[in-house]
Amino acid sequence: MFIPHPLPLLLALAQGTGPLQPNEMLSIPGGPEVAVLRTAASEVVSFRVSVPLREEGAEAGAGYLLAMEADERMQELAGRIGARAEAERTPQAIVYRVSGPVTELDFLGWILREGMGPPPLNGMEAMLERLRVEHDRRLETPRGVLAARLRAALVPAASSVFGTAGSLERMDRTRLADVWDRTHLRGMVRVVAAGGIPSELILLLVNDLGLRDAPVGAPVAAGEETGSPLPDPEVIRHWIAEAYPLLAGDEAGALVAARFLGEEYDTVGGDFEVGVEIWETGGRTVLVVTGAAYGRSQEAMEGRLERMFEDAAARISEDDVERLSDALRTDVLMSGRTPWGLAEIVGQAWDAGRGGTDRLLTALDGIGAIEVIGLLGALDRATPLREELHP
Amino acid sequence: MSWLTLPAALLVLGGALPGTVADGSRIHPGTATLQHVQDPVRPPTPYAASVLDTDPEARILAVSILFPAGSSRDPVGREGTAALLASVLRLQARGALGRHQAALETELSENDLLVTLLTPYDAWREAIITLEMLLYEAPLSQTAFAGARSEILEVLAFESGAPVRAFELERARLLLGPDAWGARPILGSPDALASITLADLETFRATHLRTEGATLAAHGPVEAAELASLLSSDIEELSERSRAGRRSEAPPGSGEQLPPAPLLLHLGPHVETEIPPPGARPAAWEEGKRILVDRELTSSWISAAFPFPRETPDLLLQFLAHLVREELTPVPPERGLFHADASTMEIEGAPVLVLTASIDPQITLAWEERLVGVMGRMAVEPPDGAFFGLAKRRFRTQALLELALPEARVEWMARRRAAGLPHSPDLVGEIWGLNRSAVMRTAELAGPAHVIVYGPRAMMGP
Numbered sequence: 001m002f003i004p005h006p007l008p009l010l011l012a013l014a015q016g017t018g019p020l021q022p023n024e025m026l027s028i029p030g031g032p033e034v035a036v037l038r039t040a041a042s043e044v045v046s047f048r049v050s051v052p053l054r055e056e057g058a059e060a061g062a063g064y065l066l067a068m069e070a071d072e073r074m075q076e077l078a079g080r081i082g083a084r085a086e087a088e089r090t091p092q093a094i095v096y097r098v099s100g101p102v103t104e105l106d107f108l109g110w111i112l113r114e115g116m117g118p119p120p121l122n123g124m125e126a127m128l129e130r131l132r133v134e135h136d137r138r139l140e141t142p143r144g145v146l147a148a149r150l151r152a153a154l155v156p157a158a159s160s161v162f163g164t165a166g167s168l169e170r171m172d173r174t175r176l177a178d179v180w181d182r183t184h185l186r187g188m189v190r191v192v193a194a195g196g197i198p199s200e201l202i203l204l205l206v207n208d209l210g211l212r213d214a215p216v217g218a219p220v221a222a223g224e225e226t227g228s229p230l231p232d233p234e235v236i237r238h239w240i241a242e243a244y245p246l247l248a249g250d251e252a253g254a255l256v257a258a259r260f261l262g263e264e265y266d267t268v269g270g271d272f273e274v275g276v277e278i279w280e281t282g283g284r285t286v287l288v289v290t291g292a293a294y295g296r297s298q299e300a301m302e303g304r305l306e307r308m309f310e311d312a313a314a315r316i317s318e319d320d321v322e323r324l325s326d327a328l329r330t331d332v333l334m335s336g337r338t339p340w341g342l343a344e345i346v347g348q349a350w351d352a353g354r355g356g357t358d359r360l361l362t363a364l365d366g367i368g369a370i371e372v373i374g375l376l377g378a379l380d381r382a383t384p385l386r387e388e389l390h391p
Numbered sequence: 392m393s394w395l396t397l398p399a400a401l402l403v404l405g406g407a408l409p410g411t412v413a414d415g416s417r418i419h420p421g422t423a424t425l426q427h428v429q430d431p432v433r434p435p436t437p438y439a440a441s442v443l444d445t446d447p448e449a450r451i452l453a454v455s456i457l458f459p460a461g462s463s464r465d466p467v468g469r470e471g472t473a474a475l476l477a478s479v480l481r482l483q484a485r486g487a488l489g490r491h492q493a494a495l496e497t498e499l500s501e502n503d504l505l506v507t508l509l510t511p512y513d514a515w516r517e518a519i520i521t522l523e524m525l526l527y528e529a530p531l532s533q534t535a536f537a538g539a540r541s542e543i544l545e546v547l548a549f550e551s552g553a554p555v556r557a558f559e560l561e562r563a564r565l566l567l568g569p570d571a572w573g574a575r576p577i578l579g580s581p582d583a584l585a586s587i588t589l590a591d592l593e594t595f596r597a598t599h600l601r602t603e604g605a606t607l608a609a610h611g612p613v614e615a616a617e618l619a620s621l622l623s624s625d626i627e628e629l630s631e632r633s634r635a636g637r638r639s640e641a642p643p644g645s646g647e648q649l650p651p652a653p654l655l656l657h658l659g660p661h662v663e664t665e666i667p668p669p670g671a672r673p674a675a676w677e678e679g680k681r682i683l684v685d686r687e688l689t690s691s692w693i694s695a696a697f698p699f700p701r702e703t704p705d706l707l708l709q710f711l712a713h714l715v716r717e718e719l720t721p722v723p724p725e726r727g728l729f730h731a732d733a734s735t736m737e738i739e740g741a742p743v744l745v746l747t748a749s750i751d752p753q754i755t756l757a758w759e760e761r762l763v764g765v766m767g768r769m770a771v772e773p774p775d776g777a778f779f780g781l782a783k784r785r786f787r788t789q790a791l792l793e794l795a796l797p798e799a800r801v802e803w804m805a806r807r808r809a810a811g812l813p814h815s816p817d818l819v820g821e822i823w824g825l826n827r828s829a830v831m832r833t834a835e836l837a838g839p840a841h842v843i844v845y846g847p848r849a850m851m852g853p
Binding site for chain 2: 019020023037038039043044079080081082083084099100101103104196322323326327329330333334336337338339340342
């Protein structure tokens with residue numbers, strides 16, 4: 001069902017020194033800040049440029065649309081020399097990524113410059129229509145609706161990065177241009193560079209990105225969200241989703257617990273599905289449990305969910321915690337074995353606003369069963385936010 | 392498609408998950424009980440060759456060990472032995488390497504077995520010790536054996552009757568000969584697998600997984616002296632990036648600032664690749680063959696394989712394959728084409744370029760003509776001007792992005808070393824030295840193709 005993905009959470013948390021700490025921080029007067037990670041043996045360089053973006057009200061979805069359009073443009077250019085390039089909307093930012101040979105540095109800079117440039121005058125309507133269809137499709141599914149409801153309950157003031165029916169209906173080029181204009185600024189952007197090239201060349205590339213010091217156009221009022229009803233999709237099973245907000249400091253234990261629960265429910269028999277995820281939404285970290293069952297198994301599923309944390313606390317062993325924390329640590333280190341993976345780890349942590357990743361690696365190294373059992377006990381006693389869908 | 396030269400009938404058997412084991416411990420089959428030993432395991436004899444590319448900034452140590460024994464060494468009637476052993480090692484590694492947050496992959500072909508270890512910088516010694524215990528000493532686990540056999544049987548069941556596998560077998564029989572080992576399924580058969588015992592695997596391991604024939608390649612933040620003492624082998628250093636006196640326990644990225652790496656600009660200097668002289672004869676075969684296998688399917692497969700002289704440089708052949716692949720797979724894709732690819736292989740050390748296409752049966756014969764004629768076209772009219780330049784840049788990017796993966800880099804190092812090819816070549820310079828004339832002259836050297844057409848004969852049209 002849902003698969004716990006620890007990476008965004010891992011990257012948000014740690015501070016300190018270690019293998020994932022940048023080798024160098026370059027501060028350019030007026031910005032941007034640049035984190036440099038050296039990979040001496042690699043002939044490949046990767047750049048990750050993030051443009052922090054928080055949308056208000058009727059802007060919801062603008063960043064996603066800008067990223068979608070930029071992604072198409074960047075991939076077309078990158079294909080000419082076989083480079084890797086993409087743009088993506090994350091919870092915190094629009095992220096532009098390129099990787100390729102050091103010998104193609106100029107071309108890589110060009111791909112970034114074109115991708116980060118202002119939205120084009122033509123072609124946005126088709127993309128906006130795609131986004132509207134994606135949005136509607138998402139809300140036709142029980143997962144999509146439950147996620148939207150939980151998100152709205154957890155962080156009422158936050159807009160959905162995918163947009164809402166209301167915001168997408170009113171989205172236009174003017175609004176998109178305004179969101180781009182006020183965010184793609186020198187002082188706001190963050191750059192991570194990973195590779196074996198001199199800092200001077202990194203600075204040259206960054207200076208050539210075409211970033212401005214201040215917005216050019218007159219600001220467009222964000223506009224209030226007019227309200228977008230969340231539909232009740234037709235379902236043939238009973239669906240439940242429960243959200244447990246976590247405290248700062250719980251995260252290492254939560255990751256281990258989520259993995260343990262995920263393993264347990266991979267092997268559960270019976271007629272129903274259970275899943276565990278960790279979300280980062282609106283600056284909050286949340287453990288989300290979901291279940292889906294046909295009528296004949298609904299009671300069994302609900303009973304299972306009710307006992308989930310208590311049962312896990314009773315079963316989890318020191319060996320389990322050691323194995324799972326080792327696996328999580330391995331995941332992080334292995335994902336950083338390439339220049340683009342390394343840039344991503346450091347960049348994600350930076351975007352989340354909590355410094356480096358190494359502290360979490362240390363926390364995972366030292367965590368024991370007692371901490372995880374304590375967390376499971378606290379989750380068991382907590383009252384979650386709960387949403388349901390029934391046939 | 393990997394630009395690395397692949398031996399015939401390559402099969403990747405997948406990855407591993409970490410488990411638990413303490414340093415210097417023995418693993419008892421079927422249990423998690425560990426017993427500490429005083430001395431770490433040493434292989435009985437040094438490796439035939441050991442090469443190291445030191446990267447002080449790497450966060451991961453990657454190690455590949457290439458054993459020159461693959462599925463062709465399966466005992467008669469026990470086909471699948473090597474595949475089963477490779478799977479057992481992988482599964483057993485989950486329980487042994489996980490404490491060191493290391494991961495193990497195995498890759499089996501007709502001719503060799505590649506074992507690749509990835510381990511974080513701060514656990515590499517323990518991981519290597521554990522790896523060598525697994526490969527050479529620790530009893531094979533009954534649990535892993537049962538799990539591996541079950542996995543392979545599932546794969547065989549899933550692929551049973553799969554047209555693409557049948558096509559690949561027919562192609563292997565055409566290229567290698569009907570009785571060649573490469574023409575037999577690497578995974579064996581359910582009957583053969585049922586007859587293989589754990590003792591058979593132990594025998595295979597003891598016979599074929601030996602250091603004296605194996606090549607080891609490593610890349611990461613280790614010093615040659617440290618690695619040499621652990622392996623009891625001489626280590627050949629491919630680079631001078633190791634820093635004398637560097638604290639081996641310090642994590643990469645902390646402490647001193649490294650001097651910036653030299654900038655690799657290849658806008659001018661390049662390395663010329665030597666081409667075999669005109670008239671050099673193809674090595675794998677001298678006369679082409681064509682077979683048509685009539686099967687009631689919804690798509691057709693075609694393969695055209697071209698032999699080249701033994702001295703044909705691998706890089707040039709890879710580049711030629713790249714150009715052909717781009718010609719066959721334009722964007723947007725052609726109507727009726729489901730998939731096309733070009734790759735290189737070796738048949739008893741002789742290079743062969745293999746083209747494959749999966750198409751709508753109605754355009755089969757047109758595509759056969761197209762594949763068979765491609766070398767002729769490349770010999771006369773390869774891409775030129777800016778198109779050639781861009782194709783070369785794409786080839787270079789593809790190669791370098793692939794080698795940015797530590798596991799791909801050590802595999803590449805191990806295979807080159809085992810083949811006696813030069814160490815640490817100036818790959819960027821060599822690629823930049825590829826020119827249109829070299830492509831044309833190489834394409835001229837292609838011998839007559841072996842062609843297999845596989846699909847519904849009644850539906851094939853012009």
